[in-house]
Amino acid sequence: MDIARRTLLQAAIGTPAAMTSAAHLAAPASSAAARPDADSPRFTIAVLPDTQYLIDEGGSDEEPVRETLRYLARKRHEENVVFLTHLGDVTEHGTEREMRVADTVFATATLPYSVLAGNHDIASNSTDQRGDSPYLRTFGPHRFRRMATYGGSSPDGYNSFHVIPAGGRRWLLLALDWRLSERGFGWAQQVLDRHRDLPTILTTHDLVWADERGQADLSTYGRALWDRLIRRNDQVFLTLNGHYWPPGRTTLTNDRGNPVHLHVTNYQDRYYGGAGMIRLYSFDLARGVIDVETFSPWLSAADRSPLGAQNRELSGDVDRFTVAVDFAARFPAPAPAPRPAREVLVKGTVAYWRFDREGFPAADGPVPDGAVARDLSGNGNDLTAQRVHGSAPELLAWSGEHHQAQPGHASLRFDGGQGPDRCAVLRTAATAPLNRMKFESGYTIETFIKLPEPFEGEHAFMGILSWEGRSGDAGKTSGWSDDEPTCSLNVSGERFLQFVVYPVPVDSDPTSWSHAVPTGRWTHVAVVNDGRRTTMYVDGSKIARNAAEDSRGISTLGKPFALGGTQFAERYGQGFYGWIGDTRIVARALRPDQFLTAPSR
Template sequence: MGTPVAIAATASLGAAPAVAAGRGGSVDPTAPRFSLAVLPDTQYLIDEGGSDPEPVRAALRHVTRSREDANIVFLAHLGDVTEHGTEAELRTADRAFDAIHGRLPYSVLGGNHDVSGNDDDRGDTPYLRTFGPRRFARMDTYGGASPSGYNTFHVLSGGGRRWLLLALDWRVSDASIRWAQGVLDQHPTLPAILTTHDLVWGEEDGGAQLSAHGQRLWDGLIRANDQIFLALGGHYWPTGRTTLTNDHGNAVHLHIANYQDRYYGGAGMIRLYSFDLVRGMIDVTTYSPWLLEKKERDRTPLEAEHMELTDPGERFSVEIDFDERFASFAPPVVPPSRPAADVLVRDTVAYWRFDTSGLPAAGTDGGLIAPGTVARDLSGNGNDLAVQRLHSSAPEVLTWSAEHHDTAPAHASLRFDGGKEPNRGAVLRSERDAPLNSMTFDRGYTIETFLKLPEPFEGDHAWMGIFSWEGRIGEAGKTGGYSEDDAPCSLNVTSERFLQFVVYPQNLDSDPTSWSHALPTGRWMHLAVVNDGRQTVLYVDGSRIARNAAERSRGITTLGKPFALGGTQSAGDFGQGFYGWLGDTRIVARALKPNQFLTAR
């Protein structure tokens, strides 16, 4: 790391405003999907020798108008704004950007056609007078400039976090590299995007190689700073991209975007980088707003060909596990555990958790859980669960785990290793006289749990149970369902990893069943079954699934037999046990809304 240097007009490290608004529309900096617009070399369109700046103006109008719909938080120009860097050309560029000034934050950096000299220590130029620090000083995103004025940094808000963007001159001096290092040092927890004019040159197969200046930036700034995960440049064509590994063993994505060799000097082509923090993706699209604005009947074949670029080099996705990638400098903040009292809402029937408050036997990660171990019902209603191994299973079928869903009240879970051939597993069962065994839930119910399926998902675990009430439904005179050997109520995982919630309600002889989509593996989920006394709805991670049973469903036809966590009976016996992790589990005798689930804070 370099020696920190003075940084002009340093941005506040405080939280960003909830909504950044302007005449161009509002953006939501807390939404998990947001966009960065990139405008590369526009030099052939701003040329006093003969050109047409309208595509540039159209691109800037479009980004401003689309700001709210695409949640565009910033626009970055990659240099070579003009062809000759003259006063006249820069007046044209000035007017073009004036149209968005105050409506959309942006950065502009110098390219070789905008400025001259061996590095950014070149003194005053028409470019600096037009796109120097004074232009950006009133923007909320502006952080400061290097002493030369040719390099700036900006702090953006998107996806519920802040991001650093460095806009560096096409020939960065040693002093400005030290300045950039100082910016990174003063913002050590912000993921950083580096923009410059000359970074990589593209290959015909879509790959890219560091240019001489790009190598200088890589060796002198990028590779040692794990914060920099994405670097964008222009200058060369064709477009291309490469991924290099930095000194911390992490990927850095380096892209070139430049369309001046294309029809109409690039036609004001925009590249949109859409960040999706839920999917862990940056989706990239490339198009010309100027050409898209034209009516279809008025477009020439050449214009239609270039209005949107859809080859793999122009429309692609970059997969990034943002939490993992940024863990070395900005580890995800896991909410603290919450005491049981915080989640014992009105009408709570039972609440089990597997930290020491609910499972006194909780120990080290991977520690065995012995038969007879009790998980206390923290609701105080006496619905404790006791561990029972199935079919002479080995001790390893149930272990304690420190893994947990990020929003789970308790930071602990149980790891079940059930399976078929031979049937094995473990369940946690209520005592014979537990009140839960006989409750019928006529006014509705909410049953929640946290679940994670292993990755890889090995073996045959089709139709394994998550929870159930024991017994044969035929004992209650129910003959209209799947089988009289069914359990009264169960939540199961099918052979396709769909959830199946089967209930024999008080008011029907049949078994209304709800089905989810295929559950992912290797990821914690929150599941909730909600019945309001009329209909049952299944939720996964707070989202209502589509295939909920249409039949009117009131209550559960319990038989006075135990409730079990970790398995489902058939014909009164357990087969295989659950395979995966289960966390906090709560039963409430009424319908809860998603904002009342265990995930709510």
């Protein structure tokens, strides 16, 4: 979290904590309707370590823990907090009296959570087969059964798991007892076996400890957990434990050669027994990182003492840091099934082409000249493959590669470049209706592209799609050159997308420019015109450099539409280099939630 955001956070939690019990209970209710966004690529898991010095019948103050739970209730929607996990040592002695206090404290929680036993909550010389205890009667399976995330508990009741919907997928959180028995290890492995496709966070009380520099290492019991469970199960990417102080972290390599991040967090040795200190693990799947921060909502809201000021927010290397995790590579989300063309033929669809068997003679190897990509809109705008200037067969080939959200699971691979013999295109017939359409009421042009990695050779201003003909022949002479076509989507030498169009009523060439398109991954491009202005979207996001000029329609000349190239002086000389997937043209402006990337409804 940057300093500006942290300042806002301090202000948000600066509300005085001296409120009545009724107000405490009312606050979460007002936020109950603000459910987390399970589809957002950004979400937060809160971590609450050892609270034993705050729930101690010998003399303590549970108010900091209550304030932490109130804070999470207030910020649940804003921070997209999807879950809270406690790391054990809820209480100091594990007595009936302390557990009654813990019971009332956690009864105020408004989000799903897990709790596990630490050595102060139960008899420390026992395993999960210890039988009945005040802890089990308080935090046994009955406590979690009404939570939507709860997946089940071991027969003894001391181990549990939750399945958390977040980031557009599901995550497994495994909460394990202070000491696993043989039965406990077997149960945990069964849970992991049943959820092989879920990225997993393992929580327990004792796993790693850290030196004063924050460098963590496996404890004696932690070594057994690592060898018998964690290293063998590649889905475990993060472990969290308390018990030891100071906090620290390390990264170990599992049996599949992948990193596992092991973190110990515990602040009971600090001012006010840790003051209800929490960790926020903020997942950002778009950036491939987890941003971690540590602070005490209670100290920020209620304690103005010098020690409170020193401890309300921690910023050391083991308290505030970022962990890089390539979630897409390690845990690829299940690919959605292909969507039939009928599902994406929205009102006003003029043409829709795709390169799987529904719309194209898909086959490995080069695409022969004369191969036809059918216009699945039924409007007769079929595209025919053609190599120009005697270009080689390998310049155009069918591919099974595709954007994950693309309806059709195929594409065409172009290997074009500069020169008269490095171009292949797909063109409409001379009589296709699309050739003559002017789209004065608006339009949406969409396509999927992927640039190779490495991006080799000279490919400046290669064409993705265009209408043939000279702009000068349409009476447009104010643009860069009378020889450029009336409408084209291209890639510049800096890999910027360029959409240039000559509108119908005026002699101008309003042009939109994107940022540099990445190589080695698929990009969705949409150009939307509402009859007045043109807006380009890249991966659903509006770009900055959209043309400010009025733009109505496209000054087409009745000549073919082409995919894979842009003419200059009515000649192709710069073929596309990369992949092109599904392409759709609609005779009206669409919203981003209506693009081809939108999920089925």
